[in-house]
Amino acid sequence: MNTISYSKFLSEAVKKAREHNIPIAGSFELTPLCNLDCKMCYVHLTDPSVRERMLAGDEWINFMEQAIEHGMMHAILTGGECLTHPDFKKIYMHLIEKGIFVRIKTNGVLLDKDMIEMFTEYPPYIVDVSLYGCDSESYIAVTGHDVFDTVTANICAAIEAGLHVHLMITPSAYMLPWVDRVMEYAKTFDVEDVLVNAILTEANQGTNRRMEDFGLTLEENAKIHLKQWELFSRKPRSQVDEEAEFMGETPENESHILPKGLYCNGGRDSFAINWDGTMGPCPGFPRDVICADVKKIGFDAAWREVNRGVKDYVVPEECHTCSHNTKCHYCPTQHKSVASKHLCNKESCDWRKLQADIAEEYRAKQRPIN
């Protein structure tokens, strides 16, 4: 099945799964460790004690088996850098043998000949490679490592081998001097898709990273996204429009702020298991809002706790009266430091509103005049 028809099939399956609380998609953060050190990364930990607490391949496979029994059909392997997990190949092959659609998220450094050979024989559904620069200087500024040549050679080899490669770009203050060039450079690759991250999330505890250091201003964000829309076929869209392809259209002017519960599919039909075996609705979801320990209570109880948690979460008061609540839905991951108090982060709201307004303005310009 090609990626387009699979996406269509998936969006139908997602609707049904949500109705019946079936976790059809899971994200597995195999490790918080990484061979790069991106200055905006919300996951990467460097504390040596992490190694002792990380899960071995068999523990991951056990969780995955339980998830498959509950209906999981689609798995994302991420991190940190998932390709650095000592049992990566064993975990990957287990999923493949079970017939699971697997998507890999990688920085591309270890996407070498050997890995490409395995992926060619047993293909992942998609390989998302993050592109952190357009030359050595920008790579060092963002990731702390001069791996530009290695990553770009690996991307070319993966495309050449016929893998479904998507490129991911995460603009941050550290990439700012090169962002336009990184996007232009991404366009030169013959890949199926280039995705520019629309929003930065606050870093997890223990990463020693702060949004004040890596975040972008509204103006910088708007400029980057206008350039993105000029370069790539994806056109300006609000958050809600962007997600519609996965969640289905909702009637125009209907609020995405529910009286109780989160609107998004995280925790309704999908889950994320963090590197230490705790489950949340999606990667990076604030642990002080919803977090269940799969290691202690097993997949079934953890899934029920997460599913209940998203349905019971009370969204902030201000969302109910917000002028943009038909184009935005409250996402605790984007309001991480205040989500447990049921509050909004002003910067995040300002960007979501501006993003929706730009999309509206763009659509108005495109409308034919009668």
Ligand SMILES: C[S@@+](CC[C@H](N)C(=O)[O-])C[C@H]1O[C@@H](n2cnc3c(N)ncnc32)[C@H](O)[C@@H]1O
């Ligand atoms: C955490 S990384 C893990 C996979 C792999 N190591 C990589 O870099 O692609 C997954 C994605 O999250 C993005 N990312 C990192 N920090 C982020 C942040 N603070 N906000 C939003 N996305 C971020 C990365 O650029 C990458 O595309």
Ligand code: SF4
């Ligand atoms: S974004 Fe990816 S490559 Fe960069 S430090 Fe984080 S996990 Fe590593």
Ligand code: SF4
């Ligand atoms: S912009 Fe902020 S206040 Fe408005 S709906 Fe979105 S999260 Fe709620």
